[in-house]
Amino acid sequence: MKPQEKIGGGQLFALLFASRAIGLFTFTVPQETGFSAGDRVLFTVPFCLLCLLFAVPGLLVGSRHENGIAGAARAASPLLAKGVGVFYAAAFLCAAALGALRFELFVGTVLFPESSTAVFTALLLAAAAAASLRGVQALGRTAAVLLALLAGSVLFLLIATFDRFNGLNLTPPLENGAGPVLKNAFRSAGRTTELAALTLAPAFTRGRVKKAAVGWLTAFSAAAAVIFCWIGGVTGRYGEQQMFPLYTLTEVARFGVFERMDAVLTGVWILVAFLQAAFFLWLAALALKQSFDRKMPPAGAFAGATAVLGLFFLFSALADRTDGEATVYTSAALFLLSSVVIPLTVLLAGKLTASSPKPDASPGRG
């Protein structure tokens, strides 16, 4: 990719933050007991540390080659490069489907409980496919604008509920030990499929990938801590009983004559879900392009969106049958493979290729 087609570190930060934010906004309180409001604020610390740890393989392999993991894999073996490309393309499509599934749960529960959400998911993916065709620079700039909107809307929400915040509604952290905190930190880290994007980031980012990644994880964790604290302080145990506590917080927000702020903030969340889907679709196309050295035709974006829709239906059916457990394990597997296992494998392959003796180029004598 030419330097003028790449995005800056700030835009990468915005893309990653906005993409992960959808998980934050649609978070649900785990059903198991023992994970209290205070724990939720505290768990963002181990979550951040875990994510930083798991980001290391991806960042390392990305720094090896200007094309990220695809380039590093190709340097090791062209076959490995193709395999890596196909895997990451599939991984990003699965990540898009999981994101759509999470968002579909929100839309189907809150916005349109009486309508089929498949239509809305299809609309989201169609729009995302169209947006992904515009390239990473368009997505990066859009993310920067959305990040400002996001920050503004969350700040507005905090101000609108400021008078209702009461620290007494929180609970002391670690009341039930560190177990629930660490368990949920692992679970949430396992949903951070954006870490896989760091393996390809050098291909589309002008420098400062590490800074952007560290900044993103730190800022996101801090924002999550503030939001969880606020939810607990305002809605208390009522919020914990609701499917989407942050949405409940927006329901009780009030500013002047404007009462229910939920629709306004829902709008921002829809934008963010759209951006996440577009970003993952674009990353899938990039993974294939880097590995097969062939640009995807525009129809490929819509084909990818159709594939995501198919995966969405699949995951939805699996989730229904397994009470949601299947998506948790799928997400965790995806995360481990794309962020840790494959990058380490490529790193190892690269080292082996570098250390293996090269065949003697000079002609034999005698």
Add this chain to the structure above:
Amino acid sequence: MKKLLSFFFALSLPLLSGCSFRRPPELSERLIIEAIGVDKTETGFAVTVQSLNDLAVGADEGTPEGGVTKCCTLYGTTVAEALASVSEETGLSPLYSQARLLVLGYETARDALPEALDFFLRGQNTRADIAVAVAARSAAEIAAADFGKDRVGADVLTDMLEAGEENGTAIGVPLYRFMDLLLSETDAAYCPLLAVKEETASDGEGAECIGTVLFDGTIIRTSLTKEETFPLRILTEQLNGATFAVLSDHVACTLRVTRKNTKIRVLKTPENARFCLQIDVKCDITDLSFRGDPEFLPLDPDLVRAVSDAASRLLTERISGTLGRCFYENGCDVCRFRQRLRLRYPTLYRALAAQGRLSPADLPCEIECRVSIRRTGKEVLREGDRQ
């Protein structure tokens, strides 16, 4: 051509897969619900719904025939089932998001609170900040109370509660706060108590707030009068402004609270914890008269000091009385002592909880209330006091 085909293919997928999209009703096809009253019956629940009068029928100008609101009562084994039949009764699709008031009948609140509230806890369309109240008798009579043809009952009642919050005689609680307190393992829930007015108003019966109901868990423990609600607002740190009268042998004085600062400190003792309630109230004198003497009283520092002391004693007495009534007699932890202990000394809290030593008797409290006079209006000072 290929692009066009791909586009239609992609578009047809969701359409052909049987996905449907239901057009929601227009505004005029909706029943705009303003207040909901829930009463328990022998077979389930009776839900009284106060809604805006039929918009399509009615004069272009002026009040529709029958008033701006109308009521209907629905029956079902659960609240949800009862409300589900509202479309059948009225022919309109219910819109819960504009409902401002939820009234629970006394017996319902006493005997079936979780069942009555479950719909509002789970429903996505209901407002989380709808005001909750308990009726002295039945919720139906409150929801159907007549405030005049031109007035929406829910508006009047919620305005009344807000006004009561201003003068300290009522304590409004939104649903999410009420549920939070109900679900808490340490705190006590409370909400206003409404009753139909004894005397008829000029064009209707009307209803009023007569006090506050206190819960311990989901059980009604006791109720406070309007006068007792004022100290409750101080204890729950919700006093915005109020007036109260201070009477002594010679002087009758009305004070208006301008600022209040409540500090509840948790003090750890070797065996348990105790609490220190420090209340600092700043007031303005709004009127002052010498009892039995028609002359205007000049204000001097001694008089002001005397009024301040009398007010402090009065408030301390009232606060102690209310605290005793709520917490020490009925176990309603309105000051959230246990929660404060839990946050401040979590280990001690766990130890005491394990030993079962978190009852009111185990958590003594000292009250210090100081009233200071900030402004006295147009002062008339003695010559020697002029600066």
Add this chain to the structure above:
Amino acid sequence: MSDTPFTPSLSSNLRALKELLGDSFDLIVRELAVAGTKAYAICFDGMCDELKIAEALIKPLTDPALKKPPDGTLFEAVRDRLYKGTDVKTVYTVPDAAQAALDGNLVLLAEKEPAALTFSVQGYPRRSVGEPLSEQNEKGTQEGFTDNFKDNVTLLRRRLRTPLLSTELLTAGDTSQTPVVLCFIRGRADAAMLAQVKNRLQTAKLDAALGAGCLRPFLEDRRPGLFKGTGVTERPDTLAAMLTEGRIGVIVDGVPYAVIVPYLFSDHFHTADDYLSGPAYAVFMRALRVACVATAAALPGFFVAVCVFHPEIIPSDIMFDIAKAESKTPFPLMAEALIIHLIYEVVREAGLRMPVAVGHAVSIVGALVIGDTAVTAGLIGAPMLIVVALTAVCSSVAVRLHETVSLIRFALILIGGLTGLYGVMLFSGLMLTELCAVAPFGVPFSAPVSPFVKAAQQDTLLRAGWRKLGRRVTTVKEMKFE
């Protein structure tokens, strides 16, 4: 036209020229004797200033006292000594001479001269400099561009009296051969951008370039979109200001507009008055314009979406009034919105096209019949009428975005009515991405907001005082991604 060169034979030159220009009634061919040498003056009646021709050309050339110069040096003598005017050129091919005649020049052919002289004696009717009709302002100049490109260049030069201001003459349109002037400030305009603009203008496949709108698509991205990376202005001061920021202006003959390249999204919210008012007021007005454009685009769709799908947002006090008003109308809210907005567009179009004489009648019909009677008859609700009125007023604030805003508005009404806020936000996201994707000549359309260019923030939404603004001019080169 093939490049047929002139020959020393006057008759054959004349014949070739007449053949090319055809048998038009307004083609004047006057025979002269210039110092004893036979010559012909060719021009188009009405295109040239007859008095200037007579005084500056015919009179000195036909002076009987003139001595005959040596063969082949007549034109030199005419050009250097005889002609009293300023602009004279020598052309060597028949097509060039024909084009010069078509441009309003007088062409002189002479015996034994294998060339032609062209004299700039234009005298065609032209509009005088007047107020810009589409970009009014309060405190700035009241001069606007005219239909003549030379006058427009003059208006520009009066404002940028710097030797660095360059104006290159090109032509556009195979048939129309419309003069097009490329204006830029040397050293400020990006050389690569300039080369690209020139190349696109020169390779534009256009039969007749009769307006700036014909050339704009060639200066924009190939992919059609709602957002255009070029802009137009009717004001010479605006063009001058834009040129100082390193942009390139394209003045097209025949239209009182100049095309500006690149034109960023934030430029749509700037007016000349912003720079002539105090900074605080300028900032306030810019924010107001942004809000107006957002309102004009999104309010109707948002209103429909909220009323149909998300009535919980509506404050209770207003809800009853809206519901009551809408209960009386026979149409669903989306249909009502579409109908009334279509009517507004029709009224607006009628206002632009109709003769002035019937303007009052249309205003009365629009105001009374549509505004009052339709509501009284219960065909549309008063809240919807308020929405359309607000939309109409707001859309007049940023006129340059009217096309884009109108299309987005209708799309949002449809989408809002069918899918609610969900569809509205998705579409908005898509539009935002489209906006961010446009990059005219490598400069992001959404700059300097995204990507954020700190130095440019002093004149984007904010407007720093002139003491700060005057210190440093941010050029578009700085926003270009390398």
